[in-house]
Amino acid sequence: MSSVSVIGRGITSFGKKEASIKSMLIQACKAALLEAGRPRIDAVFVGNFGSGTLANQEILGSMLTNELGLGNAPSMKVEGACASGGLAFRQGYQLVKAGEYDTVLVAGAEKMTGSDTATITNAINLAMDNDSSEGASGLTFPGFFGVLANRYMHEYGAEKKHLAMVALKNRTYAMNNPIAQFRKEISMEEIMHARPVTEPLGLFDCSPITDGAAAVVIQKGEGGVEVLASGQASGTPLMQEAKDLLHIPATYESGKRAYEAAGLGPTDIDVVELHDCFSMTEIIAIEELGLFEKGKGWEAVEAGKTKHGGMVPVNTSGGLLSKGHPIGATGIAQIIQIVDQLRGNAVNQVDNARIGLAQNLGGTGAYSIVHLFRKRGA
Amino acid sequence: MSSVSVIGRGITSFGKKEASIKSMLIQACKAALLEAGRPRIDAVFVGNFGSGTLANQEILGSMLTNELGLGNAPSMKVEGACASGGLAFRQGYQLVKAGEYDTVLVAGAEKMTGSDTATITNAINLAMDNDSSEGASGLTFPGFFGVLANRYMHEYGAEKKHLAMVALKNRTYAMNNPIAQFRKEISMEEIMHARPVTEPLGLFDCSPITDGAAAVVIQKGEGGVEVLASGQASGTPLMQEAKDLLHIPATYESGKRAYEAAGLGPTDIDVVELHDCFSMTEIIAIEELGLFEKGKGWEAVEAGKTKHGGMVPVNTSGGLLSKGHPIGATGIAQIIQIVDQLRGNAVNQVDNARIGLAQNLGGTGAYSIVHLFRKRGA
Numbered sequence: 005m006s007s008v009s010v011i012g013r014g015i016t017s018f019g020k021k022e023a024s025i026k027s028m029l030i031q032a033c034k035a036a037l038l039e040a041g042r043p044r045i046d047a048v049f050v051g052n053f054g055s056g057t058l059a060n061q062e063i064l065g066s067m068l069t070n071e072l073g074l075g076n077a078p079s080m081k082v083e084g085a086c087a088s089g090g091l092a093f094r095q096g097y098q099l100v101k102a103g104e105y106d107t108v109l110v111a112g113a114e115k116m117t118g119s120d121t122a123t124i125t126n127a128i129n130l131a132m133d134n135d136s137s138e139g140a141s142g143l144t145f146p147g148f149f150g151v152l153a154n155r156y157m158h159e160y161g162a163e164k165k166h167l168a169m170v171a172l173k174n175r176t177y178a179m180n181n182p183i184a185q186f187r188k189e190i191s192m193e194e195i196m197h198a199r200p201v202t203e204p205l206g207l208f209d210c211s212p213i214t215d216g217a218a219a220v221v222i223q224k225g226e227g228g229v230e231v232l233a234s235g236q237a238s239g240t241p242l243m244q245e246a247k248d249l250l251h252i253p254a255t256y257e258s259g260k261r262a263y264e265a266a267g268l269g270p271t272d273i274d275v276v277e278l279h280d281c282f283s284m285t286e287i288i289a290i291e292e293l294g295l296f297e298k299g300k301g302w303e304a305v306e307a308g309k310t311k312h313g314g315m316v317p318v319n320t321s322g323g324l325l326s327k328g329h330p331i332g333a334t335g336i337a338q339i340i341q342i343v344d345q346l347r348g349n350a351v352n353q354v355d356n357a358r359i360g361l362a363q364n365l366g367g368t369g370a371y372s373i374v375h376l377f378r379k380r381g382a
Numbered sequence: 383m384s385s386v387s388v389i390g391r392g393i394t395s396f397g398k399k400e401a402s403i404k405s406m407l408i409q410a411c412k413a414a415l416l417e418a419g420r421p422r423i424d425a426v427f428v429g430n431f432g433s434g435t436l437a438n439q440e441i442l443g444s445m446l447t448n449e450l451g452l453g454n455a456p457s458m459k460v461e462g463a464c465a466s467g468g469l470a471f472r473q474g475y476q477l478v479k480a481g482e483y484d485t486v487l488v489a490g491a492e493k494m495t496g497s498d499t500a501t502i503t504n505a506i507n508l509a510m511d512n513d514s515s516e517g518a519s520g521l522t523f524p525g526f527f528g529v530l531a532n533r534y535m536h537e538y539g540a541e542k543k544h545l546a547m548v549a550l551k552n553r554t555y556a557m558n559n560p561i562a563q564f565r566k567e568i569s570m571e572e573i574m575h576a577r578p579v580t581e582p583l584g585l586f587d588c589s590p591i592t593d594g595a596a597a598v599v600i601q602k603g604e605g606g607v608e609v610l611a612s613g614q615a616s617g618t619p620l621m622q623e624a625k626d627l628l629h630i631p632a633t634y635e636s637g638k639r640a641y642e643a644a645g646l647g648p649t650d651i652d653v654v655e656l657h658d659c660f661s662m663t664e665i666i667a668i669e670e671l672g673l674f675e676k677g678k679g680w681e682a683v684e685a686g687k688t689k690h691g692g693m694v695p696v697n698t699s700g701g702l703l704s705k706g707h708p709i710g711a712t713g714i715a716q717i718i719q720i721v722d723q724l725r726g727n728a729v730n731q732v733d734n735a736r737i738g739l740a741q742n743l744g745g746t747g748a749y750s751i752v753h754l755f756r757k758r759g760a
Contacts, residue, residue, distance in 0.1 A: 024513045054434060066744065
C-alpha cells in the first residue's frame with residue numbers, strides 16, 4: 005500500500021456560466037496539472053451526472069484526455085448522482101493506492117444552466133428510481149428533504165430557524181470565497197421569509213442550479229496532502245423503504261468505513277465539507293457522521309459548534325447552498341476545500357487544521373462517500 | 383497480485399424487449415449471482431451509456447445494489463460510450479486484483495428501443511464530441527465508418543463483398559445463439575443488395591438498436607475462468623484529428639497493453655470477440671489487434687481465417703451485427719462469450735480454446751479496451 009497524495013487542484017468559478025462543459029473541464033484540469041508540475045498522467049476519471057441530458061455530450065473522459073494531450077491514457081466517466089465527483093475521486097485514489105497507476109487526474113463537472121426548468125427538474129430527478137411508484141408519484145428532491153425536515157422538527161424539537169442558521173453560516177463563509185455562486189450578504193430575516201420551496205424549506209434552504217468544474221491530481225508518494233481513507237456505501241433510493249426517515253444509512257456507513265480504514269473517529273476531525281444539498285441535509289449529515297449525537301445536530305448548529313471557534317467548522321467553502329452545486333463537480337470541489345484547509349491557505353482557514361473530512365451524497369441516500377485527509381507531518 | 387476469475391455469468395435475450403432497464407439488469411445479475419453460488423458482493427459496477435436520455439433513469443449502481451439485496455456495497459455507473467461495459471469490467475477486475483475487494487458484480491445494460499428514431503440517433507451521437515465542428519456538421523457513426531470503408535477499399539483493394547462476408551459470418555454464428563437478436567438465415571445476395579445506410583455500408587453492415595443486459599461475477603482466486611490482463615486506451619473522438627483513417631490508435635494500444643501485461647501475443651489467441659459495430663470495424667480491429675497484417679484483414683476474411691477451421695474464430699456469438707448491440711451490455715456480453723468458450727460450453731464452441739480475447743470500442747475510437755482470459759490448467 006503506497007502513501008497517496010493530492011498534489012494539484014484546479015477549479016472554475018461556480019455559477020451561471022457561458023462556458024461549455026468541455027471548456028470548464030479543460031480550465032479546471034489545466035490549473036490542477038500546472039500546480040502539480042505537469043506530471044505524466046496514467047489515467048483520467050471524470051465525475052459527471054447529467055451531461056447527456058443537460059449538456060448534449062458524453063465521452064467526457066476521452067474528450068478531456070484528448071484535449072489535454074494526455075496521449076492514450078485510460079479514461080472514463082463515473083456516475084453516482086450528486087456523488088459522481090466523490091466516486092470518481094475514489095476510483096483514482098484506490099488505483100493509485102493499489103499501485104495500478106502512479107499519477108491520475110480526477111475531474112468533475114456539470115453544465116446545468118441553459119436548459120428550461122422542466123428539463124433541469126427532469127434531469128435531476130434521474131437521480132431517483134423512476135421505475136418505481138415514487139417516480140410515478142412525482143416525488144422531487146426538495147419534496148423528499150422537506151418531508152425529512154418536518155419529521156426532524158417533529159421528533160427533536162428543532163425549528164425552522166435552525167435550518168436558517170445553517171443557510172446563514174454557509175452564506176457567510178461563501179462571502180469570502182471568490183469562486184462561490186452567491187456572495188451577497190443575507191440576513192436571518194431574509195432567509196426565514198424567503199420564497200417557500202417545499203415547507204419548511206425556503207429558497208435559501210435549497211442548493212442552486214450551477215455550472216462549474218473542479219479537478220485534482222492524485223499521486224503515489226508524499227508530495228502533497230495525504231489521502232488517508234475512502235469509505236463508500238450505497239443505500240435505498242426509495243423513501244418508502246426507509247426504516248427511519250431521519251437515518252440515511254449510506255451516509256452513516258460511508259463515514260464508518262472511512263473512520264475504520266484510517267483508524268480515526270469523529271473527534272479527530274478538524275474541518276469538514278459535507279453535502280448540504282438542503283440545509284436539512286447538513287443537520288442529518290453531522291449526526292450520521294458521528295460529529296454530533298442523533299437528534300442533537302440542531303442544538304450544535306444553534307450553539308455555533310459547526311463554525312469557527314466551535315467544535316468542527318463545517319462547509320467553510322460556503323457549501324452547496326452558497327458556493328453552488330454543479331453536480332459532478334461538487335465532490336471534487338469539497339475535496340479541494342479540504343486540501344486547501346490542510347495546506348493552510350483556504351478561504352475561511354481553520355487554525356491548525358490537521359485532519360479533514362469530505363462527504364458527498366448521491367440521490368436521497370442512494371450513494372454516500374467519505375474521504376479523509378491529513379496534513380503531512382501532522 | 384491475486385489470481386482473478388470470472389465465476390458466474392448471466393445474460394438476457396437481446397432484441398426489442400418490453401422490459402425496463404432495471405428489470406433487465408436484475409434478471410442478468412440474478413443469473414450471474416446464482417451461477418456464482420451467491421457469494422457476498424463487495425462492490426457493484428454498472429456499464430451503461432445512455433440510460434439518462436433513453437431510459438429515464440440514472441443511479442443504476444445504487445438501484446441494482448438495493449434491488450439485489452446487496453446491503454451497502456459501494457456501486458457506481460461507468461460510462462465510456464459503447465465501451466462502457468468493458469470499462470466497468472476493468473474497474474472490477476483491477477480492484478479485485480489489487481485486493482481492494484474479494485468479489486464484485488459487474489453488469490451492463492441498455493434500453494434503446496421505445497424512443498423515436500431522432501431521440502435514439504441523438505442519444506448515440508452523444509458518443510461524439512458535440513462541442514466541435516464535427517458535431518455541428520452532422521457526422522454520425524454510420525457516416526464515419528462508411529468513410530473508413532471507402533478509404534479502406536481504395537487503399538487495399540477490398541470490395542463491398544468482403545464487408546458482406548463479415549456480416550454473413552456473424553449472422554451464421556448468431557443463428558446458433560439463443561439470445562441473439564437476429565437468427566434468421568440470410569444470403570450474400572441479400573446482404574449485398576440490402577437497403578443502403580451510408581455507402582458502401584448496407585443494413586446488414588450496421589449493428590442494430592437493441593435492448594439487453596449482461597452480468598458477471600469476478601472473484602479473487604482460482605475458481606473460474608482466469609482474467610489474465612486488461613489493456614485500456616483513449617483516442618481522439620474527432621475524425622479530423624486522425625493521422626491515418628485506417629488506424630484506430632486506441633484499439634491498437636489497448637491490445638498492445640493487454641498483450642504486454644499477459645506476456646502474450648496475437649498468435650496465442652484461440653478465440654476473439656471484438657467490436658463489430660459495423661462490418662468494416664471488424665476488419666480494422668483484426669488488423670489493429672495484430673491478428674492479421676495491416677491492409678490484409680479483408681484477405682483473411684475471404685480465406686475464412688476468422689471462422690471455425692481458420693486461424694482464429696472471431697465473434698462466434700454473432701457479434702454486435704447479429705447478436706445485437708445494447709450499448710452498455712455489449713462489453714460484458716463479449717466477455718461472457720469468451721468465458722463460455724474457455725469453459726467449453728459456448729454456442730459455436732471452438733475446439734481446445736485456451737486463450738480468449740474480448741475487445742470493446744467506444745465512439746469512433748475514443749475508447750478501446752481489451753481483456754485476455756485463460757482456461758484454468760491450460
